[in-house]
Amino acid sequence: MQETNKEYGGFLPLELNDTGEYFDNIPSEYISRYNSGTTALIAALKSISAKRLWAPYFYCPLVWQMLREKFTDEYDIVPYYLDENLIPMIDCILTEDDVVIVVNYYGLMDKRMHEWVEGKMNVIIDNAQAFFCEPVIKEGIYNIYSCRKFVGVSDGAYLIAKEQKQLQVEPGSSIDLFGPVYKSVECGTNAVYQESLKCGELLFSETTGMSKLTQAILKNANYQMIIEKRKKNFNLLHEAFHNVQKIPWNMSDGVGYCYPLLLNEDYRRKVIDKQIYVPTLWKELIVPEFEGRVEFRMSKNCLCLPIDQRYDENDMNHIVELVNKIMMEKM
Template identity: 35%
Template sequence: METQTSKTIGGYFQLSLEQGKEYYPDLIKLNTSRNALEYILIVKGYTKIYLPYFTCEVLLEPIVRLNIKYQFYNINKELEPIIDFEIGPTECLLYTNYFGLTQKTVKKLSESIDNLIVDNAQAFFSKPLQGTDTFYSCRKFFGVSDGAYLQINIDDRLVLEKDSSADRLRHLIGSIDYGIENNYADFLDNEESLKDNYIKSMSLLTQALLRNVNYRECKRKRIENFRYLNDKLFLANELEIAFQDGIPAMVYPLLISKKGIKAKLIEKKIFVPTYWPNVFKWTTEDMFEHRLAKRTIYLPVDQRYNVSDMAYIVDFLKKII
């Protein structure tokens, strides 16, 4: 007896992936975190957004595209927003959960600000608070080329086209055969390809890859690596926030006034990013945000590494600081 099916039977083997579970299976799945912000702005109909000077400039893409007014605000030395303005009923405030380490501030803000948007792009493992609009970035924590999750506290939903990621894997696949350094140009190409994209649903490929992540092990290693670095470096760290133990952070932020540390680390093939170069354009040298962007060294603590790698970083740092 013949039956109709849309499923292909036979043929060549596809990429072998496990059928695991995503970390946020019940959240809205989108292609990028900046588009998750755009989703919120469209559905909520906000007329103005307040956002920190210390943030990534890609967040301006949807704001400019939607022609929404925006205003920057300062943060204090505890990375908390300085709210010396009134947030109107059709306005919102975006706060970044910096490096996944400021969840306490997120909670405090959620209790006092109605139109709060939490940017958890640096805080993948920080669960969203009930009733608080929150978005995440996947590629900042895992080996995927795109992908974002969104929680929004309204029932309205946008009808979206499905994204495709098959042409964005060159830097990920190439790095396995040739190393990260030899595929850095492809990584930059992928970053460029994500600019000014329309809101789309997360691709099937990105979803499949995210179902293969061992999230428990990723959390364990991040916590262990962060704890080691903090134990060894907290006396040298000029960042005035108390790091809560047991947080699977994005990086270890080491604020240090001595110049040239970042360049020496990179020469040693310890690659550390700058968050964010655009902050230099938005701020003056006397502003705290400018110092954060210029003097903070963001040490990797992710699941690719272990305590031995952290010890290697610390041993080298002690020679140059």
């Protein structure tokens, strides 16, 4: 008789269906699963042989911290500015000695990302805000996806690339990270926000694979529903705000992480006071050094309004009403 480590009896565990992960259509040898987008980025950079690394100023400060701590000996790290359309402003000819990180901001730049990488090598497309962007499967292109902004999980990221060096890491544990996710069901997200921040710091400090629980949940997510709800909510907000929207580029390209409403003033505090919790991407750029640049305006005056699958048309109408009232008070 064949021996097995399978357990029998005891209490019933969490039961989840296996309807497949979103990227099941991608050949398995092109996919690596990690605990965070930062770990996926580390894996991508270790897969590339180059001398100079370009990264945008308009980028997560924790990622910048990681780059400076782990890669200053391997790369000459060069920050770059963005143009008004959030496209890289790199005024030199890129060679095989260069690697460039480009960001699909707000999940609304799918087509422009694909166009920008055309004919280039050693490009990392950071899709942390663009989970549903189709990966570019070609030599020298690395696609990073983070799960937590789109599905209720405690960790999880993908690196999708035709050729990559997988990090030799074990699956991480979600035991110390999952608390805010399940507590939010009974308490609401704001009640466990501080705990969520601490879990995020813990997640960032670890370099592991994706946890088993997260992968099980990702196999159970209703991705079509998520796409449809986010697109519908985005369109409702855009219809309401397009006349005051200061973003100059077409925002209909992708499944949004949020609705980025760029205004002439900073209304974030007043919006948060109305229990519309908008993140600041990124407060470190709201300094005199960046005044007059798009990085400053997007960090200071952009309201990242929620459009995720928790919300429906009534919620969007409520957000519109509150934001309009706040703007009218300033007039």
